[in-house]
Structures are given as C-alpha cells and as structure tokens.
Amino acid sequence: xxxxxxxxxxxxxxxxxxxxxxxxxxxxxxxxxxxxxxxxxxxxxxxxxxxxxxxxxxxxxxxxxxxxxxxxxxxxxxxxxxxxxxxxxxxxxxxxxxxxxxxxxxxxxxxxxxxxxxxxxxxxxxxxxxxxxxxxxxxxxxxxxxxxxxxxxxxxxxxxxxxxxxxxxxxxxxxxxxxxxxxxxxxxxxxxxxxxxxxxxxxxxxxxxxxxxxxxxxxxxxxxxxxxxxxxxxxxxxxxxxxxxxxxxxxxxxxxxxxxxxxxxxxxxxxxxxxxxxxxxxxxxxxxxxxxxxxxxxxxxxxxxxxxxxxxxxxxxxxxxxxxxxxxxxxxxxxxxxxxxxxxxxxxxxxxxxxxxxxxxxxxxxxxxxxxxxxxxxxxxxxxxxxxxxxxxxxxxxxxxxxxxxxxxxxxxxxxxxxxxxxxxxxxxxxxxxxxxxxxxxxxxxxxxxxxxxxxxxxxxxxxxxxxxxxxxxxxxxxxxxxxxxxxxxxxxxxxxxxxxxxxxxxxxxxxxxxxxxxxxxxxxxxxxxxxxxxxxxxxxxxxxxxxxxxxxxxxxxxxxxxxxxxxxxxxxxxxxxxxxxxxxxxxxxxxxxxxxxxxxxxxxxx
RNA sequence: GGGGUCGUAGUUCAGUUGGUUAGAACGCCAGCCUGUCACGUUGGAGGUCGCGGGUUCGAGCCCCGUCGGCCCCGCCA
Numbered sequence: 001x002x003x004x005x006x007x008x009x010x011x012x013x014x015x016x017x018x019x020x021x022x023x024x025x026x027x028x029x030x031x032x033x034x035x036x037x038x039x040x041x042x043x044x045x046x047x048x049x050x051x052x053x054x055x056x057x058x059x060x061x062x063x064x065x066x067x068x069x070x071x072x073x074x075x076x077x078x079x080x081x082x083x084x085x086x087x088x089x090x091x092x093x094x095x096x097x098x099x100x101x102x103x104x105x106x107x108x109x110x111x112x113x114x115x116x117x118x119x120x121x122x123x124x125x126x127x128x129x130x131x132x133x134x135x136x137x138x139x140x141x142x143x144x145x146x147x148x149x150x151x152x153x154x155x156x157x158x159x160x161x162x163x164x165x166x167x168x169x170x171x172x173x174x175x176x177x178x179x180x181x182x183x184x185x186x187x188x189x190x191x192x193x194x195x196x197x198x199x200x201x202x203x204x205x206x207x208x209x210x211x212x213x214x215x216x217x218x219x220x221x222x223x224x225x226x227x228x229x230x231x232x233x234x235x236x237x238x239x240x241x242x243x244x245x246x247x248x249x250x251x252x253x254x255x256x257x258x259x260x261x262x263x264x265x266x267x268x269x270x271x272x273x274x275x276x277x278x279x280x281x282x283x284x285x286x287x288x289x290x291x292x293x294x295x296x297x298x299x300x301x302x303x304x305x306x307x308x309x310x311x312x313x314x315x316x317x318x319x320x321x322x323x324x325x326x327x328x329x330x331x332x333x334x335x336x337x338x339x340x341x342x343x344x345x346x347x348x349x350x351x352x353x354x355x356x357x358x359x360x361x362x363x364x365x366x367x368x369x370x371x372x373x374x375x376x377x378x379x380x381x382x383x384x385x386x387x388x389x390x391x392x393x394x395x396x397x398x399x400x401x402x403x404x405x406x407x408x409x410x411x412x413x414x415x416x417x418x419x420x421x422x423x424x425x426x427x428x429x430x431x432x433x434x435x436x437x438x439x440x441x442x443x444x445x446x447x448x449x450x451x452x453x454x455x456x457x458x459x460x461x462x463x464x465x466x467x468x469x470x471x472x473x474x475x476x477x478x479x480x481x482x483x484x485x486x487x488x489x490x491x492x493x494x495x496x497x498x499x500x501x502x503x504x505x506x507x508x509x510x511x512x513x514x515x516x517x518x519x520x521x522x523x524x525x526x527x528x529x530x531x532x533x534x535x536x537x538x539x540x541x542x543x544x545x546x547x548x549x550x551x552x553x554x555x556x557x558x559x560x561x562x563x564x565x566x567x568x569x570x571x572x573x574x575x576x577x578x579x580x581x582x583x584x585x586x587x588x589x590x591x592x593x594x595x596x597x598x599x600x601x602x603x604x605x606x607x
Numbered sequence: 608g609g610g611g612u613c614g615u616a617g618u619u620c621a622g623u624u625g626g627u628u629a630g631a632a633c634g635c636c637a638g639c640c641u642g643u644c645a646c647g648u649u650g651g652a653g654g655u656c657g658c659g660g661g662u663u664c665g666a667g668c669c670c671c672g673u674c675g676g677c678c679c680c681g682c683c684a
Contacts, residue, residue, distance in 0.1 A: 034644075041641040054644070074634090089642040098644090118618050119634060121645090127619055127633080132676045186683050206684085232683040233608095355610080355680055414679095455684075490684085500684055547684085562677095573677060 003108035008079055015051020019099040021084045026102060028053060029079045029110070031143065032072050033121055042069045046080060046102075049148055054092070054101040055080050062105045069104075075113035075120075075140075081106040116140055131564070135578040138569055150566050154554055157268050158225055161245050161548075164267040168260065170221040170247065175210040177203060177227070182528055185456065186230040189240070197595030203229035206547060208456060209532050211248040212504060215543040216535050223247045225550070234573045237496070237552060237563050241571075247501075248545030254487055254503055257544050258282075258435055261491050261499055264548065265433065272557060276433050280491075284438040293331075293413025295439070298495025299432035301425045305331045305412050306390045308400065317377045319359060323402040330402040331409075333416050334390050335423065338397040339367040346373075346399075352418055353401055356411035362400040366392055374400075417495065428559070434492045438462065439502075441469070441486035442517060450519050451481045457514055459502040460487045460544075466510075473513045481517055491548070493556040501546025508536060 010029045017026065030048035040059040045052050057066040072078065082104035092098030117137055118129030121144075128134070134141040141147055165172070181188045181202035188202035204210075206228045214222040226246045234240065247260065258280075266276045281299070288297050291304045308330045312320050320330055335341070341349075341363070350361035364372040364387055372383050392398050399415060401408050420426050441461050442451040453459065461469050462485045472480035487503035505511045511533070515525045526533060554566045564570040571577050591598065 036643050036646055037640085038643070038646080039640045041643085043643055043646085045644070052644095056642085058641075060641085087642085090644090092644055094644080115617070115635060122619085122633080129618055130614090130676065133618080135676090230683060233681085235683085236678070238683070351611095352679095357680085497684070549684085572675090574675085576675095578676090 002112070003079075003110060005079065005108070005110060008081075008108070010079070013050035014046050014048040014053040015096055017053060017084050017097050017100050017102070019086060022086050022100060024084045025082075026084055027079060027081050028055070028102060030077070031113075032074055032076045032078060034074070035069070035072055037070075040066075042066060044069065044072065044078075044080075046078070047143075049152075051096050051145075053097045054087075054095070055082065055104050056101050057104050057107070061103065065104050065107045068107050068109070072107075072109070073113065073115070075116055076109060077111040077113070079108040079110055080104045081108075120144055132572070132578055135564075135570070135572060138579045142568065147565065150554070150558065150560070151568055153272075153558060154550065154566060156271060157553060157557070158550065160268045160271045161225065161264060164264050165223045165245075165247070168221070168263070170223040170249075171219050173214055173219065173222050173224055175204070175207040175224065175226065179204050179210075186232050189229045189231050192594040192596055194593050197593070205230050206244060207246050208458070209529065211246055211545065212458065212543065213532070213535055215248055215250045216538065216540050218250075218541075220251075221249045222545075226547075231575075234571070234575060236561055237555060239551070239563055239567060239570055240575050242563075242567075243550040245499075245548040245550060246545075247547065248543060250541040250543045252503070252542065252544050254437070254489065254544070257501060257503070257546060258489070261435070261501070261546050261548070262433075265491065265493070265498070265553070268553070269431070269557065274431055274557075276431060280433045280435050282435045282437055285436055285440065285485075286438065288436050289409050289413075293409040293411075293416060294495070295436055296490065296492045296495055296497045297434065297436075298417060298420075298426070299434055300427055300430050300494055301420050303333050303335070303416050303420060303425070305333055305409075305416070307331050308386055308389060311382070311385055311389050315378070315382075317374070320402050323404070326404070328402065328404045329408050330400065331412055332386075332390050332398050332400040333412055333419070334392045335397040335399065335419055336393075337395050338423065339365040339395050341365060341397050346397075349399065349415060349419070353411040353415050356414055357403070357407040358401045358411040359403055360401075361415075362402070364392070364398040364400070366394050366396050366398075430494075431556070432494055436490045436492055438485045439488040439490070440482065441465075441484045441488070441514075442481045444482055451478065451517060453514070453518055455486060455488045455500070455502050457518060457520070458504045458511070459514075460505045460510070461485065461514075462487055469513060469517075473517050487544070489546075491546070493553075494559075496552050496556045497549075498553045498556055499546050499548035501544065503542070503544035506536065506540040506542050508533075511536065 008027060011027045014028055014030050028046055030046045032044055033047035033052055034045040036043040042057045044055040044057070046055050057069045059066040080102060082102040084100050085103050087099060087101050118133050120140060122128060142151065178191060178201040181190055181200060186205045188205065190200040190202050192200055207224060207226050211222055224246045226244050227241055228244055229241050231240060262278065262280050266278065269276050285295055288295050291297070293305050309324055312330050313324065315321055323330060346361065346363050353361050362373045364370065364374070364383055366387060370383060375383060387398060390398050401411050440454050441459060443454040445452050465484045468480055469484045471477055472484065489501060490497050491499035505514060551563045551566045555561065555563065560566060569577070569579065576582065
C-alpha cells in the first residue's frame with residue numbers, strides 16, 4: 001500500500017543542503033538512485049532535479065523507517081522526513097551535499113517503479129545504454145544528471161536571449177506554424193486540412209518571409225524563438241524540427257547586425273562565465289575556403305591548407321596536370337610529427353577523403369628518410385621543394401589532394417578536422433568565435449546546370465558587385481554569377497555554424513535581377529510569393545537580420561556533438577520518435593475526410 | 608538515393624578456423640553485514656544470438672535478403 005503525500009511539503013531539494021544546515025529538520029522528496037544496505041544500517045542516495053543527498057536509516061534510532069527502507073528499490077519515489085547532520089564517517093567530495101546526510105525518522109513511499117530497462121547511474125558514458133533504448137524510454141534518460149543539465153542549460157540560453165533582445169528594444173512576434181508550401185529550399189512538411197480537403201498547409205522551414213513582412217509592417221526590430229521544420233535527411237547536428245532565434249531589423253547595415261549577433265552570443269556565454277571577445281575576428285568566405293577548406297572553420301587549431309599548385313605548374317604527372325588544366329588545384333595539410341603514419345593509416349585517410357570526391361590522397365613523410373607516394377613520379381628534388389613550400393619539418397607528414405577546387409577544399413577541410421580529432425589537437429574548453437563574411441550570392445548547381453540562390457532569393461548583393469551582377473544577368477554572362485558576393489554572413493564558434501543571415505533586397509529592380517539569375521520568370525515568382533513581392537512595393541525599409549540555431553549554440557557551448565542530447569524529445573536519424581512510435585498511421589475515415597489517398601512504398605513508384 | 612558500422616542476458620560487451628552445455632561485468636532476486644557512497648560478501652534466476660531464408664552432418668560465426676540504431680556523402684542554412 002502506497003503512502004499519500006497529504007499536506008506534506010518539501011523543505012529542500014536534494015542538491016541544496018550544506019554544512020550550515022546541520023541541525024535542521026527537513027523534508028526531501030525524490031527518486032531512489034541507490035541503496036546500500038548494511039543490515040541494521042541503510043544508506044539511500046535520494047535524487048531529484050537538483051542533485052543527490054544521502055539519507056541514513058539506523059535500526060537503533062528509528063526501527064519503523066529502517067524496516068520500511070528494506071522494501072525500497074531503484075527509482076521508487078519517496079518522501080523523507082529527518083534531520084540534517086554532519087557526516088560521521090568520511091565526507092564525500094563528489095557530492096555537493098557530501099558534507100551532510102539526512103537521518104530519516106520517517107519514509108513515505110509515494111510510488112513504486114519497475115526495474116528500469118537500462119541503468120540510469122553508470123560510471124562513464126561509454127557504458128551508457130544504446131541510444132535507441134534511451135530514446136524509447138526518454139523520460140528515464142532525461143532523469144540523468146547530464147540530460148537534466150543539457151535541457152536546463154537550454155532553458156537558460158533561451159532566457160538569456162529573450163533578456164538581451166528585450167533589452168535591445170526588439171519585439172517578440174509569433175508567426176504562423178501553418179503556412180503555405182514554397183517549392184524552393186528544403187522539402188516541406190505538409191499538413192492537410194479538413195475544411196479545404198485536398199489542399200495543404202506547410203510547416204515553416206523558417207519564418208524568413210514573415211519576419212521580412214514585420215519590417216514592412218513597421219515593427220523595426222523583430223525577434224522570435226521559432227520552431228522550424230525541414231523534411232530532409234538527418235545528421236548528428238540536424239533534426240526535422242529545431243529551434244532558431246530569428247531576428248530582423250530595419251534601417252540597418254551589416255556592421256550593425258554583426259554587433260547584434262556578437263552581443264547576443266556574448267551575453268548568452270557570459271551567463272556561463274565565458275568571455276568572448278567584444279568584436280569577433282572576421283574572415284571572408286573566400287579566405288575561409290582558401291585557408292581552411294570550410295565556410296565554418298574551427299580556429300581552435302592551426303593546420304591550414306597550403307597551395308602547392310605553383311610548385312607543380314609544370315608537372316607532367318597525370319592526375320596533377322589534369323587538375324591544374326581544368327582550373328583545379330593541388331593543396332595539402334601538414335600533420336606535425338606523424339612521419340610515422342603507417343601504410344594502413346594513410347590508406348584509411350585516403351578512404352576518408354574519397355567520400356568527398358577526392359581521387360586519391362598523396363603523401364610525403366619526412367622521417368629519417370623522406371618517403372612519398374609521389375617519389376617515383378616527381379623525383380626527390382620536387383618532393384623536397386613541396387615539403388619546403390608546405391613548411392613541413394623533419395618528422396612531419398604532408399597529405400596532398402588534387403582536383404576540382406570545391407573537391408580539394410571539401411576533402412582537405414574535412415581531413416583537417418579528422419586528423420585533428422585523431423591526433424588530439426583540439427584544446428578543450430576553448431571557444432573560438434568567428435564571423436564569416438561575403439558569402440557568394442549564387443551557387444552553381446551541377447546536376448541541373450544553373451545557378452541557385454546560395455542563401456535565399458531575397459539576399460542582397462554587395463554594392464561593389466552590383467555592376468557585375470547586372471552584366472551577368474542583362475548581358476547574359478551567366479558564368480559571372482559565381483563571382484557575385486552577397487551581404488550574407490555566418491557566425492561560427494569552434495567550427496559550428498551557430499548563426500547566419502543577410503541584408504535583404506528592398507528594391508524591386510534588384511529583386512527582379514535576382515529572380516532572373518536563378519531562372520525564375522516573372523509569372524513563376526508571382527505565383528510563388530506574389531503577396532510578398534506586392535508587399536515590397538508598399539514602402540519597404542532597408543532591412544536585414546540573422547537566425548541563430550539554438551541547438552547548435554548549445555552544441556558549441558557544451559562541446560556536445562549530438563543534437564539529440566539537447567532536445568527533450570528528439571527523433572532518430574531516420575526521423576522517427578521511438579517513444580511515441582511516430583509517425584504513425586491514421587484512420588481511413590480521417591483520410592477520407594481530408595480527401596487523401598495513400599500509397600505504400602511498393603506502389604508509390606508505379607503511379 | 609548511396610556508402611560505412613553496429614545488432615549476443617535487463618544493460619555494456621567477449622565469443623578462436625563453423626563443433627558438443629553461449630560467457631564476463633553491471634543490473635535483478637534472496638541471505639549475511641553498523642559508515643558506505645562504483646559498499647563488501649554468499650547463493651540464485653535470466654538467452655528466439657534483431658528477423659527471414661540458404662549452405663552444411665552441424666551456424667552466434669559463412670552466404671542472400673530484410674528490419675532497426677549510429678555516422679558520413681547526396682540533400683538541407
């Protein structure tokens with residue numbers, strides 16, 4: 001028979017009591033984390049959201065409570081009435097409450113619990129249960145201190161953001177979750193409507209257009225903690241639904257947005273006693289790609305990419321010569337002190353870069369003797385020259401990739417991170433923020449042989465590139481589009497893209513150019529976002545803003561590389577919820593009402 | 608859409624070249640124990656080796672398919 005709570009109120013949490021509380025009568029409530037039974041003496045680790053307090057039951061003092069404790073099992077929910085005393089034996093420095101313990105004279109069993117499907121308290125994360133078990137029993141996983149900390153840190157971050165935005169004069173405005181599908185960008189989640197059977201709403205990929213409309217509406221400074229939805233494949237840092245700080249302001253320029261982005265992050269980080277520089281370092285997109293092979297460089301370590309194409313301009317080695325002839329490049333990174341890389345290891349690294357489209361990974365090892373996969377084709381002298389250009393020293397390994405510029409950047413950029421992880425080159429508890437500027441306005445789409453908007457189609461070009469932009473579109477020199485830079489920027493911390501944004505186009509003729517560049521006809525554009533184009537014609541102020549990923553901000557802050565750990569109820573890599581078992585089927589009647597027929601996986605391709 | 612990797616007790620894992628009764632630790636259950644905090648100690652229970660098919664005298668191990676977790680490419684700011 002369970003006890004009832006009645007009028008009993010708890011006096012403290014399980015993480016609160018200190019040596020100064022000795023002598024106090026207290027009431028604690030929580031879960032049984034652990035029981036250590038010595039016969040006449042029993043210890044219980046009582047856990048709640050705040051920590052763990054040791055409860056002691058001595059048969060000699062309170063035989064009733066002691067006897068009752070015999071029946072306690074892990075995760076039972078209990079209330080304990082007792083007295084705070086200084087520990088008799090050794091204090092426990094691992095617990096915040098480790099100097100005291102509570103001598104219980106009464107225990108109430110408020111609820112029992114089945115044996116959990118996995119152990120909540122285990123030493124070391126490597127012994128933690130498989131993630132699918134943790135996801136199925138998410139409510140149990142969330143009881144663990146680490147997860148409690150993650151979720152509560154998240155709340156603290158969001159609170160800090162609201163505090164800062166409010167202080168800076170921004171108005172929080174909610175925008176609809178039920179929107180209209182727009183064909184470009186990510187795939188939409190669509191929502192049927194009974195009232196409009198056969199028609200669909202779409203969930204927002206982001207409130208982009210709506211936040212621009214708040215500028216046209218004259219709110220001047222808008223922000224929102226907005227849920228975003230994208231029906232795309234997942235990654236360790238991507239979930240189908242995630243949360244953004246969405247910000248937009250009027251009468252602004254890039255410098256003002258940079259200051260606001262920095263200010264926001266600096267304010268948030270300060271809550272965790274982390275000082276970021278008031279003005280973050282900056283780097284253009286082109287420089288980031290050139291030096292780090294990435295538009296979100298991790299600046300916690302060096303190992304920059306070095307260009308070897310100058311030294312190899314006259315080479316007749318097939319793969320290199322072809323790469324250079326096709327306007328490609330040859331670059332390398334230097335791994336300090338790893339001339340001892342084995343054949344197996346370089347093979348592994350070669351397999352790694354091949355994922356990014358690299359044909360091969362060439363290497364030079366400056367050991368006691370210099371060895372190289374290129375020795376036969378280039379000769380000793382050239383090898384020595386390349387090593388010198390790379391500034392490699394005795395004992396180092398040089399890893400080289402040749403090919404298209406984008407492939408060399410992607411593969412070496414990724415290799416740089418991979419090697420840094422393997423070699424433990426990334427310092428812990430260091431935060432290296434960066435603002436990446438001047439992103440390209442357009443991205444060449446290989447598969448369809450045309451240019452897409454790199455950010456979104458309302459991003460303004462840089463004033464300096466407006467001329468070239470006009471020429472590219474009106475003079476029909478499409479190849480010039482690749483060189484047009486945008487007033488677009490990202491905020492990066494430790495190689496994680498935590499925010500991104502742009503100054504928007506507010507002039508009709510530039511917007512028209514932009515649509516033409518990406519092959520969107522007047523009619524198509526009107527069809528897709530006519531309401532927005534119309535709005536632009538009623539006095540749109542110059543405006544711009546950014547969006548910051550809440551989960552990514554937390555990943556950077558907590559040095560966590562799994563986005564699921566930062567969302568209370570996340571989905572798996574295949575976009576399922578293992579706890580609710582969603583998505584699920586619905587009744588035939590429901591579908592009928594909505595005017596929807598479904599097809600199975602097998603019949604879908606036949607239609 | 609493609610690639611990699613994992614799937615054995617409640618959990619984390621081991622399991623030789625295919626060989627007889629599939630192991631360990633933690634957890635769980637029962638006993639003992641008055642200062643533990645990864646308590647100790649004695650004993651015990653617990654297995655559709657993800658699922659289906661195949662090869663074989665014999666499959667946890669080999670082959671084919673399939674399902675699921677994780678990671679990556681494509682995709683996605």
